[in-house]
Amino acid sequence: MAKNIYYLFLALGIFNSLTTSVIAVETVTISLFATDLNKCDDLSKCDAYVEILCVTSLSDGRECGKTKYIKNDNFPVWPEEFTFTNTSTEIFRRWQLKVLDHDDFFDDHIATVIVPFADFIAGTETQRHYKLDLGGRGSLYVTRVRSS
Numbered sequence: 060m061a062k063n064i065y066y067l068f069l070a071l072g073i074f075n076s077l078t079t080s081v082i083a084v085e086t087v088t089i090s091l092f093a094t095d096l097n098k099c100d101d102l103s104k105c106d107a108y109v110e111i112l113c114v115t116s117l118s119d120g121r122e123c124g125k126t127k128y129i130k131n132d133n134f135p136v137w138p139e140e141f142t143f144t145n146t147s148t149e150i151f152r153r154w155q156l157k158v159l160d161h162d163d164f165f166d167d168h169i170a171t172v173i174v175p176f177a178d179f180i181a182g183t184e185t186q187r188h189y190k191l192d193l194g195g196r197g198s199l200y201v202t203r204v205r206s207s
């Protein structure tokens with residue numbers, strides 16, 4: 060009995076190391092777009108942009124990217140591409156994406172969402188766009204442009 064359990068764990072261990080070596084991703088390039096943004100201004104549409112914070116094994120959340128704002132558009136497609144690396148020296152854990160509305164005096168916060176790196180990598184194998192709900196303020200999509 061004990062021996063069988065030992066073999067079971069051995070088999071699981073081998074399976075686990077095989078699957079992780081297959082899916083390990085070292086670089087990923089993303090881009091961003093949003094749909095149905097709303098409630099920004101009374102007289103115009105949103106002037107939205109996204110700030111990216113990176114949480115890794117070495118950092119609790121440093122700013123690691125920012126789009127320009129797109130004026131008067133509730134369906135912004137930001138042209139920027141951002142590349143991130145995930146290595147054994149700095150393991151990438153998640154993005155924190157802050158969607159803001161540009162204003163001449165004071166930028167308004169629309170929503171902040173979290174994207175765990177592993178979920179993003181797993182979720183986009185058949186689906187290139189990772190969708191995030193902005194709590195009634197629209198949706199943000201993270202597109203996997205390429206990865207290796």
Ligand SMILES: *[C@@H]1O[C@H](CO)[C@@H](O)[C@H](O)[C@H]1NC(C)=O
Nearest residue numbers: 082083084145146147177180
């Ligand atoms: C990130 O890199 C680590 C270390 O190489 C690896 O174990 C992990 O599977 C990678 N993460 C993803 C989602 O590929």
